[in-house]
Amino acid sequence: xxxxxxxxxxLVGAGCTSARVTAKIDGEPVCADFELGATRxxxxxxxxxxxxxxxxxxxxxxxxxxxxxxxxxxxxxSVLVVQDESETYTIRFAQxxxxxxxxxxxxxxxxxxxxxDDHTMYDCGDATVYKELQVEVKSGKPETRVVAWxxxxxxxxxxxxxxxxxxxxxxxxxxxxxxxxxxxxVGSGAAAP
Numbered sequence: 001x002x003x004x005x006x007x008x009x010x011l012v013g014a015g016c017t018s019a020r021v022t023a024k025i026d027g028e029p030v031c032a033d034f035e036l037g038a039t040r041x042x043x044x045x046x047x048x049x050x051x052x053x054x055x056x057x058x059x060x061x062x063x064x065x066x067x068x069x070x071x072x073x074x075x076x077x078s079v080l081v082v083q084d085e086s087e088t089y090t091i092r093f094a095q096x097x098x099x100x101x102x103x104x105x106x107x108x109x110x111x112x113x114x115x116x117d118d119h120t121m122y123d124c125g126d127a128t129v130y131k132e133l134q135v136e137v138k139s140g141k142p143e144t145r146v147v148a149w150x151x152x153x154x155x156x157x158x159x160x161x162x163x164x165x166x167x168x169x170x171x172x173x174x175x176x177x178x179x180x181x182x183x184x185x186v187g188s189g190a191a192a193p
Contacts (some may be wrong), residue, residue, distance in 0.1 A: 022079040027149035031069040034159030042105040052127040056090040094127035095152040
């Protein structure tokens with residue numbers, strides 16, 4: 001009987017915890033793929049300095065993610081984790097101190113380890129908060145779980161400077177032929193050599 005009571009208490013306690021759901025980021029920037037260098041290597045688009053987005057319930061961090069930007073407008077929005085309960089959350093936007101290194105497009109997969117070679121670790125560094133929002137979520141209403149993107153101070157995409165045509169080297173001009181020495185006019189009194 002005691003075991004049954006404990007099981008019932010656990011089930012009731014578990015029922016009081018609201019489910020974790022996602023909130024999408026609306027208006028995320030698009031950083032298109034780009035080509036770089038003389039070989040025109042294709043690289044993935046991303047923010048040069050990504051943004052760390054944090055969801056806080058009071059002082060408790062519910063979720064955190066580093067947003068790189070979409071590579072195409074049709075890509076799905078980045079998402080954050082919130083509780084499915086009527087609550088107001090603080091959303092904090094902070095720009096990463098470290099630049100994101102360009103990643104090659106179309107990486108290969110190691111057949112033995114099944115590991116892709118395009119995954120690298122990124123350390124955001126000290127992120128500087130530039131905006132905080134209050135987002136009111138209503139339980140069971142996904143339309144309230146939308147976070148408006150807040151543009152960072154440095155919103156440049158990787159490859160933004162690579163997209164501009166490279167300055168061409170000056171074309172050497174053909175030497176201007178010098179005028180041939182003129183012969184002394186006949187009868188000018190100049191002696192012939």
